[in-house]
Amino acid sequence: MGDPNIVAGLPVAQCATRPGSLPDVRARLSELRRTRPPTMTIALDDIDSADEVISVLAEVEAAKAWLDRLSVTAAGALLSWSEDRTRADLNHYGATATERAQTMTHARTSIIDEICLATGLARGDATARAETGVLARREPDRTTSALAALTTGQIGWWRARTIITGCTPLPADQANDVASAVLRPTRDGTTPSPRLIADRLAKELKKRIPGRVRRAEALGRRDTSVRLGDDDTATLGIGGSTERVTAAHDRLDRLARRLRHAGDPRTLAQLRADIGLDLLLHGHSPALCDTTDPAPRRTAPCTPPAPDHASHTTGDTTGDTTGAALRAAYPGGLPDAHATVIVPLSSLLGLTSEPGELVGWGYLPADLTRDLAVRAGSVWARLITDPRTGQALELSTPCYRPTAAMARFITARDHRCRAPGCTSPATTGDLDHVRPFADGGETSTTNLAAHCRRHHGHHTSGHWSPATAPGGMTTTADADTADGTTANAVTNANGPLTWSTQTGRRYTTEPHRYSDPDTGESPDATLDGRPPASGTDGSTPPPDPGPPPF
Numbered sequence: 001m002g003d004p005n006i007v008a009g010l011p012v013a014q015c016a017t018r019p020g021s022l023p024d025v026r027a028r029l030s031e032l033r034r035t036r037p038p039t040m041t042i043a044l045d046d047i048d049s050a051d052e053v054i055s056v057l058a059e060v061e062a063a064k065a066w067l068d069r070l071s072v073t074a075a076g077a078l079l080s081w082s083e084d085r086t087r088a089d090l091n092h093y094g095a096t097a098t099e100r101a102q103t104m105t106h107a108r109t110s111i112i113d114e115i116c117l118a119t120g121l122a123r124g125d126a127t128a129r130a131e132t133g134v135l136a137r138r139e140p141d142r143t144t145s146a147l148a149a150l151t152t153g154q155i156g157w158w159r160a161r162t163i164i165t166g167c168t169p170l171p172a173d174q175a176n177d178v179a180s181a182v183l184r185p186t187r188d189g190t191t192p193s194p195r196l197i198a199d200r201l202a203k204e205l206k207k208r209i210p211g212r213v214r215r216a217e218a219l220g221r222r223d224t225s226v227r228l229g230d231d232d233t234a235t236l237g238i239g240g241s242t243e244r245v246t247a248a249h250d251r252l253d254r255l256a257r258r259l260r261h262a263g264d265p266r267t268l269a270q271l272r273a274d275i276g277l278d279l280l281l282h283g284h285s286p287a288l289c290d291t292t293d294p295a296p297r298r299t300a301p302c303t304p305p306a307p308d309h310a311s312h313t314t315g316d317t318t319g320d321t322t323g324a325a326l327r328a329a330y331p332g333g334l335p336d337a338h339a340t341v342i343v344p345l346s347s348l349l350g351l352t353s354e355p356g357e358l359v360g361w362g363y364l365p366a367d368l369t370r371d372l373a374v375r376a377g378s379v380w381a382r383l384i385t386d387p388r389t390g391q392a393l394e395l396s397t398p399c400y401r402p403t404a405a406m407a408r409f410i411t412a413r414d415h416r417c418r419a420p421g422c423t424s425p426a427t428t429g430d431l432d433h434v435r436p437f438a439d440g441g442e443t444s445t446t447n448l449a450a451h452c453r454r455h456h457g458h459h460t461s462g463h464w465s466p467a468t469a470p471g472g473m474t475t476t477a478d479a480d481t482a483d484g485t486t487a488n489a490v491t492n493a494n495g496p497l498t499w500s501t502q503t504g505r506r507y508t509t510e511p512h513r514y515s516d517p518d519t520g521e522s523p524d525a526t527l528d529g530r531p532p533a534s535g536t537d538g539s540t541p542p543p544d545p546g547p548p549p550f
Contacts, residue, residue, distance in 0.1 A: 062153025076133015
């Protein structure tokens with residue numbers, strides 16, 4: 001593939017030491033990306049052709065690994081810049097320890113979110129690249145072998161990330177020794193396969209890191225997750241200690257086998273899934289209370305089955321305390337589980353097949369949403385939208401002051417966090433003052449927007465700043481009038497919000513469009529985050545219709 005230390009004709013070392021060369025590097029990479037090789041037909045008519053195709057594939061993967069190495073360096077440089085810049089500001093203002101901790105956290109998370117917006121990387125991947133880049137700058141001896149293998153294309157980014165992350169608890173010299181041992185060639189001189197690398201890494205880490213340490217770190221990251229499939233089903237994952245998770249699965253399996261033996265027509269796999277969800281949703285499984293009816297349904301109160309194991313001696317005590325905590329928090333019994341589905345009235349009436357949206361997760365087909373709407377226990381709420389824009393106008397009654405009704409309106413209007421690129425449901429976030437309350441911002445529907453806790457923090461710390469977009473709506477504290485006096489300007493979050501990030505980029509978002517739910521961002525936003533001055537077709541954009549009446 002050529003010298004791996006050359007970036008589009010420019011030495012990597014030279015790029016790192018000459019800030020002025022960055023535009024040149026970007027231009028060369030952009031030129032390389034825009035290069036279109038002539039369309040070719042690959043005919044595997046002999047063994048030589050097959051060998052050449054394999055070589056092409058190998059060069060492609062090596063080139064991707066080399067570019068990922070450059071991405072790690074760039075992301076690390078951005079994260080270091082953000083931290084250094086924020087630290088200098090905090091030192092200048094004499095911030096308290098608490099303020100420093102919170103602001104530094106948002107210095108890191110806000111630059112990660114910027115990387116995601118600019119590249120399309122997932123948050124976890126962007127974080128790993130930036131943190132690895134910073135680690136390589138601060139402790140180069142720790143990452144030398146892994147990143148060298150990435151640069152030469154011996155391994156890909158995912159494998160390099162796994163090695164570096166796995167060695168985090170080790171001293172720098174040991175971490176690099178582990179990487180060298182894991183990446184050493186096989187006895188016949190070939191590059192180790194991904195599976196062999198994984199096996200070697202697991203063995204080396206278990207030799208050097210006590211099991212208790214690895215277990216404690218992993219348990220500290222335990223969580224639940226939901227993965228939606230393309231077939232209108234989802235999978236729930238629950239993390240925890242090995243013995244608790246396997247014991248829970250064993251219990252589900254034995255309960256399922258009991259019902260299966262009693263004549264339930266469902267398969268064991270279906271029974272395990274149904275019983276598990278019943279226990280989580282209702283605190284018991286109706287199927288366990290009445291084995292004569294195989295279909296899960298609500299029945300008379302039933303005493304939950306006794307635990308299969310009375311105590312835990314592993315240090316993971318969450319199972320001992322969760323039940324008591326829930327009983328204390330909900331003395332009248334556990335609350336029902338809720339799922340919010342938004343469906344167009346035309347679809348609800350069967351006039352169209354528009355899907356319903358399971359808020360925060362994805363979409364459900366029209367026939368399933370109609371079934372849910374008429375199911376026992378379903379609660380309906382009216383949501384009126386503007387037929388021109390698809391934006392929310394009203395959620396039952398108009399509201400003019402900070403009440404529960406106003407919160408419902410803002411949640412319906414924004415639907416999701418109003419920060420660029422964020423899909424967090426508005427129901428799980430905060431109502432944030434666009435113009436800060438301390439600066440005279442009103443507590444009103446026009447000055448409040450739904451922001452998730454992460455992006456609310458970006459705003460509070462000053463790393464990102466939302467403002468209502470041009471067109472008669474601004475968040476400037478004062479505005480010059482025609483007679484030379486100064487008057488307070490008006491904020492209107494019912495229209496677009498333009499966010500300024502810490503690198504100076506701008507992104508515009510709009511209230512949710514229920515008629516076009518695929519995007520909550522302005523169609524005029526450009527890839528580099530700077531909205532054009534005119535329409536995307538070069539014409540003047542249509543005049544702003546102003547805030548909706550309510």
